[in-house]
Amino acid sequence: MTQVATLPEPLATVAPPRSRSGGTAWALWLARRLGLAVLTLWLVSVLVYLATAALGDPVRAILGRDFAAQPARVAQLREQLGLDDPLGVRYLRWLGGLLTGDPGRSIASQRPVADLIGTTVVNTVVLVLVAALVMIPIAFGVAMVSANFRRRRGDSIIQVVLLTLAGLPEFVIGILLVALLSTTVFHLLPAVTISSQRGHPWDDPTTMVLPVATLVLTVAPYVSRIVRATLLEVLDSDYVELARLKGVPESVVMRKHALLNAIVPGIQVIALQLAWLTGGVVLVEFLFNYPGIGAQLVDSVRNHDVPMVQALSMIIAAVYVVVNLVADLLSILLTPRARTAISS
């Protein structure tokens, strides 16, 4: 505002302080979104804690039939989980531990949760990123081919194939791929990831092929269908018609007009699918025995390992919230209209 005050009166009213107020508007927008993200994560933590620690009796679940027979073990577990304190106190202690990087000890292995999760998080992140990098060009490519064939047989065939793939649950796709490529029809690829304690799955890249292919086939149809819909909308619009009338070749129309306009909806749906992937990897990792957080989560749930489940589900929820935030930011930065709407 101080800069504006020095300007002569008429100019100040004609030209609002764009840069300055634009900056504040951005900061405000970002602060609001960050605040909402933190609020969301906090509510998620309450939900996770209530679901795992208050809904049932974890000690009863851990011990199963031994619950009635071993009162000493019951007392010891209650002590370790701190179940004798009131719920609120337990929650605050857990939240404090989470914020200071100490989410407690695993019940199954008695090792700190942070140690157990370290490598599996990296493995899952690599799996999801590789799947995304393979998926994006394929999804856009299929969408462009399909849009090129619009209102013709090729398009409807591609659409039915995509719709069929989109209907299949990820573990069904995975098992069909295993049958096709590693056990029944061909014997090309290993069906499970066998990794040592220290090594990473990508030390033997062939073990990554099936998990990545499963994730790509699960996610690509959704992205492809959204991108195609956007492409069709643009290809039927007036300014594209004008470009064609000017004699711009169809391939250039597709590249310069249609594809650029499909990027923003593309980012939105890719972000949604990336966030979905962090949950979707659960079944795929379990199926292929891939040493990531998904397989670890299933093991922990089966062992009723409450501290592990709490930490892993918080990680997955956090990824979801962050990915959505980044996607919103990117789509605003890439849409000139939205960009100016915020800073003016």
Next chain:
Amino acid sequence: MSASTVAPATRSSRRGAGLRRASRIPRLVGGAVITALVVLLAVLGPLLAPHGQNEVVGVPFGTADGLLGNDYLGQDVLSRLLNGGRAILLISLLGTALGMVLGVLVGVVAAYSGGWLDEVIMRLNDVTLAFPQILLALVVLTAVDQPRAWLIVVLVGVSHAPRVARLARGVALGIVSRDFVVAAEALGEKRSRVILAEVLPNMNAPLLAEAGLRLTYSIGLVAALGFLGFSTDPNAANWGQMIQENRLAMASQPWAVLAPVLVIGLFTVGTNLMADGIAQLADRGDR
């Protein structure tokens, strides 16, 4: 116009026209046929099964007996396939219904009341959206020793509800400001009656498509829980659980795994095609 104000005489002819329009959408017809076949298999299967679901008929993973061979305990795969659909079908249907009712209720109330209530409801909704559906189920199952069928139904329903609510709110927002709703309010109708008699009947088409989509996900989710080893009865036949039980012998006895996988796949593809067909039909009806 709301459906309830259409006179009975025109309603039957409208239904006939609707059916004729529906039959012109190949994916709707195809999806409905596939879904009907799988539902028939699941419902009538137990009557047709040559053996009991826990009857041992031969050696484990033998391929000589029956049409599809034996499973890990030497039980007949075909009989277990025919017996294993009822539970999945019932739980998915009930879970979908629960999710739709909860979601529509929340979404419509949010849209109709507006203001701070709308804001609070939708913010809380965003929180539950931060959980992938399977994660919500897994988190709750951590503290449970042996899940019962109703618990799985509730988990499926609750994990659908926030997603349905978001859609229902969007659809309802387009309706609550229309003239006939305003008119009903001006006549002094109660809020609950405005919602039930004016707003809801006009949301039919998009909600039907959503229900089809939700059913697809329900079947996948229920089967996935069985596949992960969380089923209501460890001995009973269940398509999802069959995959898990027989997975180790996939190389030597592939049908014990592929048969349930293919049936689950057919089922979800059928419901998904149907949902897309309904959406297409609704789109054309609007024009």
